[in-house]
Amino acid sequence: MGLSYVEENYLKAILKLSGAPEGLVSTNAIAARLSTTAASVTDMLKKLSEKDLIHYTRYKGAALTPEGQRIATGLVRKHRLWEVFLVESLGMTWDEVHDIAEQLEHIQSDRLIESLDAFLGHPKFDPHGDPIPNAEGKYSVRAQVPLSSLTEGQEGTVIGVREDETAFLRHLNEKGLTPGRTVRVLTKDTYDNTLRLLTDGRELNLSGKAAKNIMIKIS
Amino acid sequence: MGLSYVEENYLKAILKLSGAPEGLVSTNAIAARLSTTAASVTDMLKKLSEKDLIHYTRYKGAALTPEGQRIATGLVRKHRLWEVFLVESLGMTWDEVHDIAEQLEHIQSDRLIESLDAFLGHPKFDPHGDPIPNAEGKYSVRAQVPLSSLTEGQEGTVIGVREDETAFLRHLNEKGLTPGRTVRVLTKDTYDNTLRLLTDGRELNLSGKAAKNIMIKIS
């Protein structure tokens, strides 16, 4: 009936990897993402294909079937709802919730996830600014721009990041650049785009590279 | 490092079964509890013994070591805290939380469970009235008597059950005999101990057998 923990992770990986080129996902790409070997991936692709969760052609690659897509999107929904719970209810920081959500997303109970969704007030975005699919698998979109695109004097609110690597999130925690914070661009270096920012009454510097990965809602 | 889901369930089963006679737990008792075969249990007992989580003597039985007891008690702590969350925060009923908690108890994160405990206000008892071990593994106790021991005219509050079988809990839901409810004994049949109760402004009958399994705090 239900899928194993491992099968679920493969489906999620394929969903994630089919984002960019919209084409077929390669064996090596999946192996890299799941830190496993190409041989193991091949075995699993055959199995998922047998269950009609992916379309798979030897040597060509894999793509999710509608059913596979439904399951994978449901996992993303669960992952992001749990991340909201961990941050909003339990007071954890956005750098420490991903690994825990990675476990929680495999808990099996429709009643549970719908109750959790209601308890959290049907959030549309997770702590990293990623959209939470609804029960039908539909995503919300919202206007957002990278902090790097703001000009001197402009102001906005931090609503997420493009890359949610732990080290980067911790770095932002230390700078106080967390979701909900208002930031104003004081100066922007014309040569290397380094920013001088004002947030929470304090001034700080931010590299142009970091600024590209912080998403802002213009206020 | 960490234990597998399966190993954890064996430790929890041994803890549960060592309750009554305080002696050794038999292979067949574990097999029955986990719905598996005696042969499988024997294999696992060897493995857990190898890891110094149980003391095991062939043909005699098993008992938890201090380390095994610590782990098993931690699982019970997690299970019961999650049950409180599901009932108190998500509004689920006490008959539908056990199976979900059975999954949630295996989530690995000390930070998570301590945050959850704080979020819930460090509860001492779960929705079924069972004590929640603290982080050091110590249980609370409280005065409680079976509803069957109340005499006519006596009043008390429902705080738990002795047997938490789903069908029984659903039955109590329908009668309105849920945690926190005040009940007064109107009459008690002298022959078969059937009770006539008043709770929430309504009168109802309850068998003597059911009354033995409902725990009451005398008010």
Place this chain on the structure above:
DNA sequence: AATAAAATTTAGATTAGTCTAAATATCGAT
């Protein structure tokens, strides 16, 4: 079009957990 490099699959082995059937040990009578 031929060939070298890269990607992918296959073959064969390993580990965790499980099972059935057979062997062995313990327990409870007589």
Place this chain on the structure above:
DNA sequence: ATCGATATTTAGACTAATCTAAATTTTATT
């Protein structure tokens, strides 16, 4: 003390998921 019933362990096999090494296919380059 012996015998039969019961409990437990062992032997051997199976599935899911993984790996390494070898074989095969695709691709990129001459």
